Each structure stands twice: as structure tokens, then as C-alpha cells.
Amino acid sequence: MVVIGGRLVGRLVGAAVTAVVLLVGSTGLAIWWTARQDARPSSDAIVVLGSAQYNGVPSSIFEARLEHALRLYEAGVAPVVVTVGGKAAGDAFTEAEAGRDYLAAAGVPADALLAVPEGGDTLESMRAVAAAFTERGWSTAVLVTDPWHAMRAERMAEDAGIDATSSPTRQGPAVQTRATQFRYIVRETAAYLLYRATGESVAGAPGIG
Numbered sequence: 319m320v321v322i323g324g325r326l327v328g329r330l331v332g333a334a335v336t337a338v339v340l341l342v343g344s345t346g347l348a349i350w351w352t353a354r355q356d357a358r359p360s361s362d363a364i365v366v367l368g369s370a371q372y373n374g375v376p377s378s379i380f381e382a383r384l385e386h387a388l389r390l391y392e393a394g395v396a397p398v399v400v401t402v403g404g405k406a407a408g409d410a411f412t413e414a415e416a417g418r419d420y421l422a423a424a425g426v427p428a429d430a431l432l433a434v435p436e437g438g439d440t441l442e443s444m445r446a447v448a449a450a451f452t453e454r455g456w457s458t459a460v461l462v463t464d465p466w467h468a469m470r471a472e473r474m475a476e477d478a479g480i481d482a483t484s485s486p487t488r489q490g491p492a493v494q495t496r497a498t499q500f501r502y503i504v505r506e507t508a509a510y511l512l513y514r515a516t517g518e519s520v521a522g523a524p525g526i527g
Contacts, residue, residue, distance in 0.1 A: 346507040352472070353465030353503075357483035361396045362456035363432070365447055365482075367440065367463040367471060368403020368413030376416050379464065384420050386487045387462045391426060395460055395485075399426060400450065402434040402443045440467070441474050441519035448478035460485050466502035470510045474519075 366387045369380035376384060384401075391399050399421055403413025412435035421431055434450050437443030451457065458481045461471050465486035475482035513519060 342507060342511070345510055346503055349466060349469045349503055349506050349510065352469035352484070353486055355468075356485050358390060358393070358395045358460050358485045359458070359483060360394075361458040361460045361483075362451070362454075363398040363400045363459050364390050364396045365400045365402060365459045365461050365475075366417055367443060367461065367467070368401065368417060368437065371409075371411055371413050371416035373409075374411040374416050374419060376420050380413065380417065381420070382487045382489045383462050383464070384417055384424075385489070386485065388421060388424050388426065390460060390462065390485060391421075391430070398430050398432055400432045400434060400447060400459075402437055402447050404435060404437050404442075439519040440471055441513070444471070444474040444478045444480070447475070448480050451480055457481050459483075462487065464502070466499065466506045470506060470513060473510070474513070 364387050366383050369383065370377040371380060387399050390396070401414045401417030401421070403417070405412040412433070414433035414435040418431050418433040422428060432450065434443075434446050436446035447459075451459070457479075459475065461468065461475060461482055461484040463471050463484065463486060465488070468484040468486045472482050472484050509519075
């Protein structure tokens with residue numbers, strides 16, 4: 319009986335480990351696959367996820383996202399670009415304001431820009447954007463962020479009530495080397511599974527909390 323019981327426990331543990339490995343592996347593969355997609359249907363707005371800014375100047379990660387959003391706007395994907403993101407203690411500018419000002423300087427008209435200066439992480443940002451969408455009767459968005467962040471951003475946007483697709487950036491520090499890409503995929507796999515399990519976001523690497 320003891321031997322049989324031990325075998326049963328061993329099989330259960332083995333099955334549990336296999337299930338976890340399959341879950342983690344399939345999630346990582348889905349993140350990689352989503353990162354390779356580029357959906358840009360006609361939408362109510364292009365939403366640029368915030369990242370670090372320095373006294374109103376976007377970081378290289380943020381600038382890559384803004385440049386991509388600018389190209390989408392010029393291609394007619396949406397009539398409005400929404401920038402989102404709050405600020406750290408001591409900052410004079412929010413990420414949303416820095417992004418808006420960057421796009422304005424690039425020639426996007428003021429009435430085609432909306433800054434949502436809220437959110438310390440992706441989940442807070444998506445909820446703030448969803449509230450702005452509700453106020454304006456909007457429902458569809460193309461999200462602009464780093465490739466590895468796209469799947470989690472889409473999920474959070476959809477959970478907040480936005481019909482979202484993503485058009486990830488193809489430039490910037492997040493895609494420079496294979497080692498960097500692998501590191502981001504590993505982190506995003508953990509962050510995505512945490513969100514699905516708890517409904518909470520995770521802070522960490524710049525711009526993808």
C-alpha cells in the first residue's frame with residue numbers, strides 16, 4: 319500500500335510539473351507569436367503605452383513607440399493618437415504629456431492628440447484609457463508598445479472593455495539583440511501568467527510593468 323501510494327503521489331507530482339512546463343512554454347510561444355504580428359485595422363484611436371521620460375524628453379524605448387505611432391497616424395489607421403502614463407515622484411512631466419508634446423512637435427495636430435496622464439503600470443494605464451474611451455464613445459484601439467509586451471497589453475485592454483489589437487514597434491532597445499529579446503519574453507511570460515492568475519500587474523523593466 320505504501321509503495322502504491324508513493325507511486326501515485328509521484329505520478330501526480332510528475333503530471334503537475336508537466337502541466338506547469340506546458341503552460342509556461344505555450345504562454346511564451348504565444349507571446350513570441352503575438353510579437354511577430356502587426357494588426358492595424360481602422361480604429362477609433364492609436365494608443366501609445368508610456369515609458370520613461372526625462373524632463374519631458376522621451377527615452378529611446380518611448381521614442382521608438384512614438385515614431386511607430388506617428389507612422390500609423392500618417393497611414394490613416396486612426397484619427398487620434400492617445401498617449402498614456404503617469405509620472406514618478408519628482409518628475410515635472412508625465413509620460414503622457416511627454417509623448418503628446420513629442421508628437422505635436424512632429425506635426426500631429428493638437429485636436430488629434432489626447433494625453434491620459436495616469437497609470438504607473440500597464441494595468442492602471444489601460445483602465446485609465448478605457449475610462450477616456452467610454453467618455454468619448456470610442457471602442458476600438460491599436461496599441462503601440464514593444465513586441466514582447468503586446469499580448470499582455472492586449473489582454474489588459476480587452477479586460478478593461480477596449481476592442482484592442484496591437485502594432486508593435488520594430489526598433490529600439492527591446493529588440494536590439496537575441497539575448498534582450500529572450501530576457502523580455504521570459505519576463506513577460508511570468509508577468510502574463512501572474513496577471514491571468516491574480517488580476518494584478520507587475521512593475522519592473524521600464525515601460526512594461
